[in-house]
Amino acid sequence: MFESGNNAALTTRLLARTNKITLTSGLAPKYLQANLIILPSRFASDFLLLCQRNPVPCPLLASSSKPGSATALKSHLPGISDAAIASALDICTDVPLYMVYDDGNLVKSHCSDIANEWTDDHVAFLIGCSYSFEAALTAAGLPPRHTALGRNVPMYSTNIPLCAAGVFTGGTYVVSMRPYRKADIEKVRELTRPYVSTHGEPVAWGWDSVERLGIKDINAPDFGDKPLDLDAADDEIVPVFWGAYVGDRCDGR
Amino acid sequence: MFESGNNAALTTRLLARTNKITLTSGLAPKYLQANLIILPSRFASDFLLLCQRNPVPCPLLASSSKPGSATALKSHLPGISDAAIASALDICTDVPLYMVYDDGNLVKSHCSDIANEWTDDHVAFLIGCSYSFEAALTAAGLPPRHTALGRNVPMYSTNIPLCAAGVFTGGTYVVSMRPYRKADIEKVRELTRPYVSTHGEPVAWGWDSVERLGIKDINAPDFGDKPLDLDAADDEIVPVFWGAYVGDRCDGR
Known part of the structure; x- marks a missing residue:
């Protein structure tokens, strides 16, 4: 790698x-x-x-x-x-x-x-x-939808707390989302699992995880671009969430 | 150490x-x-x-x-x-x-x-x-209450998801709880912060964190002993929560 x-x-x-x-x-x-x-x-x-x-x-x-x-x-x-x-x-x-x-x-x-x-x-x-891991997904025939559409990955603030560290308190996880077929999730998990230095395997997947993460509207990401063609009534294509860099939200003030 | x-x-x-x-x-x-x-x-x-x-x-x-x-x-x-x-x-x-x-x-x-x-x-x-870090708290004049009472530390299941890893999915954090005076929390955080190999500094503190962690009743821990003399109406002595070992709840089946 x-x-x-x-x-x-x-x-x-x-x-x-x-x-x-x-x-x-x-x-x-x-x-x-x-x-x-x-x-x-x-x-x-x-x-x-x-x-x-x-x-x-x-x-x-x-x-x-x-x-x-x-x-x-x-x-x-x-x-x-x-x-x-x-x-x-x-x-x-x-x-x-x-x-x-x-x-x-x-x-x-x-x-x-x-x-x-x-x-x-x-x-x-x-x-x-x-x-770093998106190239591996693409090489395996599972390209992230946002790259196929020429868009940025959608990212969401969640309610999962970051573990506090000194002045850095009260932060929560940001996650990135790539939709996949339910049948491909185990393969997607396996492919991204080795990338421990770049967020690794997903932290959550499936429609029921959206509410669990505290995401109010999957079509209104907090960062990145809107996901296109994503339908919560679709039981076959579901969102898959990876940990994402928290960026400037942890400025220690 | x-x-x-x-x-x-x-x-x-x-x-x-x-x-x-x-x-x-x-x-x-x-x-x-x-x-x-x-x-x-x-x-x-x-x-x-x-x-x-x-x-x-x-x-x-x-x-x-x-x-x-x-x-x-x-x-x-x-x-x-x-x-x-x-x-x-x-x-x-x-x-x-x-x-x-x-x-x-x-x-x-x-x-x-x-x-x-x-x-x-x-x-x-x-x-x-x-x-490992309880000895440091005691040496600094901040002995955990449960040790002073000769009891085990109370521990609680929470709603904070563990990051999935292969067969280990769906787990949540367990936390241990030691009550401290609000005025002592920063000192308690500092004292336990260096113990990165034994859970380190607290992950949450204060009465409002109880609900945020999904703990229904502070007086009914899921593991360990009941905390004595803890009163949610007491604004001076508040619960402080550390990450705790998840134990046999992650058996990978």
């Missing part, structure tokens, strides 16, 4: 660095994709613990080797060395687009780099992204 | 081996205490994944080094070698009392050894136990 010696990931990062791409879905498919969160160092140990206690929605791949390091990472993947995580990296430029928050308020949206925002007090965290 | 070179843990295990003790609360206080679960090997990889995905209720400390091994363990604690986990161990005799299940049905209760039940197909798992 984690392949080195080939430069597809570096090529993708260089395209992001030079602002040639605005998203990474489908690029460098044999590499792990990551979400990026950057925090002031005073929140770093609590955020690390949040990931450690909630590995399904927050699978921590790597973090800055020390506060202020935007180029050297510490690996949190067993068996993967710090050096193998990424070469010739610059956290401040190598992501296609950034959102900048100040005390929880969005102050810059979709900007192409954060060279002026990064300080010696910042710590970067890379969290596994489900783009 | 994990101290070697002293034989209090071995002494305790030898007392259990020779049936001189029936519980371990308060014994070998500088060592990690563990819960034991033994499964047929066909469930081992799914159970390992269950622990990996739910580390707060199921913090995995160690497992049999291979199926059938009752004397050699593989460490799952970062930085702790296999050899440092336990010396001169026999899983079949070194626990004070065992419960034996056959296909989910209890067939032997509170027996003193399992030498006749253990086979080459069994895998033992050791899960962190909250007895």
Whole structure:
């Protein structure tokens, strides 16, 4: 799953660095994709613990080797060395687009780099992204419907509490949803199970899980795009939910 | 937290081996205490994944080094070698009392050894136990009320789903409860936070968390002893809940 010696990931990062791409879905498919969160160092140990206690929605791949390091990472993947995580990296430029928050308020949206925002007090965290297992589903003949439709995956806030960690309290799981035939669910679970660093197997599936997760309207996701052609009266095609990155909802204030 | 070179843990295990003790609360206080679960090997990889995905209720400390091994363990604690986990161990005799299940049905209760039940197909798992952090609370002048009363900790089934792992689906968190003064909660959180291998800091606290966890009656725990002198009208002393080992409720059938 984690392949080195080939430069597809570096090529993708260089395209992001030079602002040639605005998203990474489908690029460098044999590499792990990551979400990026950057925090002031005073929140770093609590955020690390949040990931450690909630590995399904927050699978921590790597973090800055020390506060202020935007180029050297510490690996949190067993068996993967710090050096193998990424070469010739610059956290401040190598992501296609950034959102900048100040005390929880969005102050810059979709900007192409954060060279002026990064300080010696910042710590970067890379969290596994489900783009990584979608290629495996597609390869097995079970492409996620949203990719077939050229849309983003629908995501929902749920009532499942995240385990508290220091200043990070009161958070709940976010889940991503991909509809599948009931008959394919065990296969879908098996295919995504090995992807422990990128949310792994689903956390819930079936129409009855929608209410259990506290989702009021499956056609009104909280993040991502609306799911098309999904009908709660359809007993054959049902929603399947994976843990998803909690993103900027855990800002520790 | 994990101290070697002293034989209090071995002494305790030898007392259990020779049936001189029936519980371990308060014994070998500088060592990690563990819960034991033994499964047929066909469930081992799914159970390992269950622990990996739910580390707060199921913090995995160690497992049999291979199926059938009752004397050699593989460490799952970062930085702790296999050899440092336990010396001169026999899983079949070194626990004070065992419960034996056959296909989910209890067939032997509170027996003193399992030498006749253990086979080459069994895998033992050791899960962190909250007895480990209770000593730290007591040392800080915040003894858990149940220990002061000479009772077992009350435990409750909740509606918080465990993340599914292979055959282990549909499980929910069990929590243990210790009442504390509202003013002491941040101190209690800090004291137990470092105990990541034995459930760590609380997952919820306060009277409003009782309903949120789906607990119907705080005075009717599902496991352990009733909490005494706990009054929902008391706004000063409130329940504090920790993740707890899910025990025999996850038998993988």
